[in-house]
Amino acid sequence: MSPHEKSWQRLVEAARKARPSGDESAPYGFSTRVAALAFEHSRPAPSFGRLAFRAAGVACLLALVAVGLNYSAITGAFEDDSAVAATDDPVSEVVNLGS
Amino acid sequence: MPDDQSFDLAGCLDRVRKRDQIAARELVEHLHPLVIRIVRAHLPRRVSEEDLAQDIFLKMFTRIDQYQGSVPFTHWVSRIAVTTCIDQLRAQKRRPELRWADLSERETDVLDSVITNENDVAPDDALAARELVGKLLDQLKPEDRLVIQYLDLEQKSVAEISQLTGWNQTLVKVRAFRARRKLQRFYRDLIEKEKP
Numbered sequence: 606m607s608p609h610e611k612s613w614q615r616l617v618e619a620a621r622k623a624r625p626s627g628d629e630s631a632p633y634g635f636s637t638r639v640a641a642l643a644f645e646h647s648r649p650a651p652s653f654g655r656l657a658f659r660a661a662g663v664a665c666l667l668a669l670v671a672v673g674l675n676y677s678a679i680t681g682a683f684e685d686d687s688a689v690a691a692t693d694d695p696v697s698e699v700v701n702l703g704s
Numbered sequence: 705m706p707d708d709q710s711f712d713l714a715g716c717l718d719r720v721r722k723r724d725q726i727a728a729r730e731l732v733e734h735l736h737p738l739v740i741r742i743v744r745a746h747l748p749r750r751v752s753e754e755d756l757a758q759d760i761f762l763k764m765f766t767r768i769d770q771y772q773g774s775v776p777f778t779h780w781v782s783r784i785a786v787t788t789c790i791d792q793l794r795a796q797k798r799r800p801e802l803r804w805a806d807l808s809e810r811e812t813d814v815l816d817s818v819i820t821n822e823n824d825v826a827p828d829d830a831l832a833a834r835e836l837v838g839k840l841l842d843q844l845k846p847e848d849r850l851v852i853q854y855l856d857l858e859q860k861s862v863a864e865i866s867q868l869t870g871w872n873q874t875l876v877k878v879r880a881f882r883a884r885r886k887l888q889r890f891y892r893d894l895i896e897k898e899k900p
Contacts (some may be wrong), residue, residue, distance in 0.1 A: 606821075607875040609888065609891060609895065610888065612818040612819045612895075613818075613887075613888065615818040615836060615837065615889055616814070616815070616818045616825070616826065616833055617837060617856050617857065618825075618826035619814065619818065619829060619830055619833035619834075620830065620833040620834040620836070620857060621830075621857055621859070622825075622827060622833075623831045623833065624830075627740075627744070629736065629737035629740050629741065630733070630736060630737065630740035631732060631733050631736035632754065634757075635732065635736070635754065635757075636729040636730075636732035637729055637731045638726075638758070639728075639729075639758055639761045639762065639765075639879040640725045640729045640732060640876070641725065641734050642758070642762060643728055643761065643762055643765035643766070644723055644725060644728065644765075673774035677745050698857035
């Protein structure tokens with residue numbers, strides 16, 4: 606063994622005697638933070654079916670709101686149509702002429 | 705402690721897979737000593753040990769469904785820890801050449817002592833010796849550094865290193881041989897070329 610190898614061995618032996626530094630237990634709050642981050646990172650992505658179901662729900666809600674907001678306009682349009690039918694119907698006019 | 709027999713690791717893993725946050729916290733606390741020892745042994749410069757430990761645990765949770773039980777869970781976690789440390793060391797790329805002027809007064813005293821004296825280094829100088837060895841190891845590639853750290857400083861067997869790293873035993877021996885040769889060259893250069 607060369608002198609350098611011998612001195613290296615002595616150096617390594619001395620280094621081995623150094624005590625490991627610091628406390629090995631987890632610092633306060635570390636495990637809580639890591640667990641929260643882990644589940645946040647690993648939250649499963651919503652499936653296509655679930656997304657489609659949510660979209661259908663939102664679409665139904667929007668349709669109901671639209672009907673609610675335009676209710677008077679819709680019923681008014683039906684009433685106008687019946688009035689027009691009563692006055693402009695050629696059959697009723699012919700019947701009226703005959704009577 | 706990872707060796708604690710009272711800890712129900714299998715039960716805890718089952719609960720973690722069901723996304724039980726309390727079980728995840730227990731697992732982190734149980735494995736922290738193991739992970740922090742690996743981090744401290746291979747800590748890259750300018751990287752916080754807590755940040756590195758957190759990265760290791762997050763990787764562990766991300767891959768926990770891949771754990772099949774073919775190796776002990778602590779070995780599986782050790783491999784993640786070792787790989788993460790090596791990746792961090794690789795990211796730093798630059799491995800500074802060690803010069804005599806970079807050594808502290810205590811470290812030069814230790815080096816003088818091991819070169820000139822046949823006697824052991826004083827126990828008070830053990831920490832300086834460890835820091836000096838660490839500086840010499842910093843010049844090696846991360847994988848080489850790890851092998852020497854485990855073999856020479858922690859006195860682990862080739863089989864143990866193989867289990868901890870996932871490298872086969874032949875690879876460990878080859879890396880150890882090459883790493884020792886490089887380290888001897890760095891050490892010789894420091895003493896012959898740099899020593900005033």
